[in-house]
Amino acid sequence: MIRGVTGVGGVGSAAPLERAGALGGGGGFAEAFESAVRAVDASQAAADDKLRGVATGQSADLHGTMIALEEANIALRAMGSVRDKLVEGWQTVWNMPV
Amino acid sequence: MADLLDTFQVAASGLAAERLRLHTIASNMANARTTRTAEGGPYQRQVPIFEAQSIDPFGAELDRAASQVIVTDLRSDGRPPVRVHDPTHPDADVDGYVSYPDINVLQEMVDLMTTTRTYEANTSVVEATRDMAMRALDIGR
Numbered sequence: 001m002i003r004g005v006t007g008v009g010g011v012g013s014a015a016p017l018e019r020a021g022a023l024g025g026g027g028g029f030a031e032a033f034e035s036a037v038r039a040v041d042a043s044q045a046a047a048d049d050k051l052r053g054v055a056t057g058q059s060a061d062l063h064g065t066m067i068a069l070e071e072a073n074i075a076l077r078a079m080g081s082v083r084d085k086l087v088e089g090w091q092t093v094w095n096m097p098v
Numbered sequence: 099m100a101d102l103l104d105t106f107q108v109a110a111s112g113l114a115a116e117r118l119r120l121h122t123i124a125s126n127m128a129n130a131r132t133t134r135t136a137e138g139g140p141y142q143r144q145v146p147i148f149e150a151q152s153i154d155p156f157g158a159e160l161d162r163a164a165s166q167v168i169v170t171d172l173r174s175d176g177r178p179p180v181r182v183h184d185p186t187h188p189d190a191d192v193d194g195y196v197s198y199p200d201i202n203v204l205q206e207m208v209d210l211m212t213t214t215r216t217y218e219a220n221t222s223v224v225e226a227t228r229d230m231a232m233r234a235l236d237i238g239r
Binding site for chain 2: 064066067070071077078081084085
């Protein structure tokens with residue numbers, strides 16, 4: 001979960017330069033975005049597991065669940081920010097006069 | 099690197115420790131007048147033992163300094179039982195004295211209040227960490 005968010009940060013910082021070069025080969029933006037989505041999905045799944053445990057009475061880890069939900073929330077927002085940046089970069093390229 | 103989200107882990111350990119302390123206080127309060135236990139004799143007041151544990155023992159110096167709290171042990175505090183003269187009680191000894199655990203409910207109430215406040219303080223840490231992470235995400239807007 002924690003690694004996941006670090007991964008999102010890594011994509012954000014590495015994507016603009018490296019992926020732009022790979023764009024001709026295809027999959028540049030898509031690949032960067034996919035890894036971010038995977039990281040967020042992992043944290044969402046972890047939060048979901050904990051929530052299910054509390055709801056079914058198997059676990060009483062209330063604060064652990066809330067913290068996992070918060071982490072998933074932060075990861076999702078981080079992904080949203082990365083997406084905004086990626087779309088912004090793509091639009092810059094798209095609007096480039098040739 | 100000291101991750102902002104590692105702070106969540108430290109605060110969560112504090113919350114878990116306080117929850118366990120609440121559990122022992124509940125046990126102590128409930129058994130304030132218990133004269134029989136599986137080990138024999140009156141109930142013994144339980145005290146949780148907290149221990150600091152580095153969350154990243156092989157990391158850089160600053161990371162090693164950040165410690166979470168774990169409950170390593172539950173000990174009885176070793177107070178001698180209070181002897182009360184009551185020959186009609188089934189657990190009275192030959193002299194008519196009953197051994198009760200030496201539990202002061204007022205003291206347990208004070209412990210309960212500190213536990214509640216400490217739990218609250220740890221949730222504030224979680225909230226502050228969350229707010230800081232959100233602020234960081236606002237930079238890109």
